[in-house]
Amino acid sequence: DQQVKQNSPSLSVQEGRISILNCDYTNSMFDYFLWYKKYPAEGPTFLISISSIKDKNEDGRFTVFLNKSAKHLSLHIVPSQPGDSAVYFCAASARNRDDKIIFGKGTRLHILP
Amino acid sequence: SAVISQKPSRDICQRGTSLTIQCQVDSQVTMMFWYRQQPGQSLTLIATANQGSEATYESGFVIDKFPISRPNLTFSTLTVSNMSPEDSSIYLCSVSAGREKLFFGSGTQLSVL
Numbered sequence: 721d722q723q724v725k726q727n728s729p730s731l732s733v734q735e736g737r738i739s740i741l742n743c744d745y746t747n748s749m750f751d752y753f754l755w756y757k758k759y760p761a762e763g764p765t766f767l768i769s770i771s772s773i774k775d776k777n778e779d780g781r782f783t784v785f786l787n788k789s790a791k792h793l794s795l796h797i798v799p800s801q802p803g804d805s806a807v808y809f810c811a812a813s814a815r816n817r818d819d820k821i822i823f824g825k826g827t828r829l830h831i832l833p
Numbered sequence: 834s835a836v837i838s839q840k841p842s843r844d845i846c847q848r849g850t851s852l853t854i855q856c857q858v859d860s861q862v863t864m865m866f867w868y869r870q871q872p873g874q875s876l877t878l879i880a881t882a883n884q885g886s887e888a889t890y891e892s893g894f895v896i897d898k899f900p901i902s903r904p905n906l907t908f909s910t911l912t913v914s915n916m917s918p919e920d921s922s923i924y925l926c927s928v929s930a931g932r933e934k935l936f937f938g939s940g941t942q943l944s945v946l
Contacts, residue, residue, distance in 0.1 A: 763925055763937030821935060823876040
C-alpha cells in the first residue's frame with residue numbers, strides 16, 4: 721500500500737515558468753514532509769521540508785504547500801531553470817514510526833528551453 | 834552535512850552470486866540506513882544498521898538475503914546474496930541528520946543477468 725503517492729511520473733515545463741509537483745499521502749499520522757531531488761547517477765539530496773503545523777514553507781525559488789485536510793502537498797519552483805531537470809521525491813515521516821521516512825515513486829521534471 | 838562514499842557505483846552480476854556494497858561516511862554516525870529503488874518504484878528502506886548490534890530489517894527484507902555489517906561508526910556494508918534479476922535496483926546508503934533530512938550516497942546501480 722503506497723502511503724505517499726506521486727501520481728505524475730513526469731512533467732515538462734517551459735524554462736522561466738512555474739513547475740508544480742504534487743504529492744498525496746494516506747497516513748494521517750504523518751507530521752513531517754520533505755522533498756528530495758535526484759540527478760542521474762547521484763543520490764537524492766534534500767531540498768525543502770515542512771512541518772504539519774505549517775501550511776507553507778519557502779526557500780528561494782522553492783515553496784512547499786501543505787493541505788492537511790486534503791492530505792496533499794505540492795512543491796512550486798519558480799522560475800524554473802534548466803538545472804531543475806531531475807527526479808523529485810516526496811517523502812513523509814511520523815513520530816510514532818520512529819521517524820522513518822516513507823518516499824513516493826518520484827516525478828521526473830523536464831525543463832524545456 | 835555528511836559526505837558519503839559508496840562503492841561500487843555500478844555492477845553487472847550473474848544470478849546466484851553475491852555482491853557486497855560498501856558505504857563510508859566522513860563523520861561518526863549512530864545509524865546508517867540502506868535503501869533500495871527498484872525501476873519505477875519509490876525508495877524503500879531495507880534496514881537500519883546500528884554499530885555494535887544487529888541490523889533492524891523492514892518488512893519484506895531478511896538478513897539471509899541482505900546481510901549487513903556495521904563494524905564502526907563510519908562504515909557499513911550491505912550484501913545482496915544469491916542474486917536474481919528481481920534484485921536489479923539502485924541500492925543507496927544514507928545517514929540521518931535528524932528529522933530534517935537524510936544524506937545519501939551516490940548509489941550502486943546493480944544489474945543481475
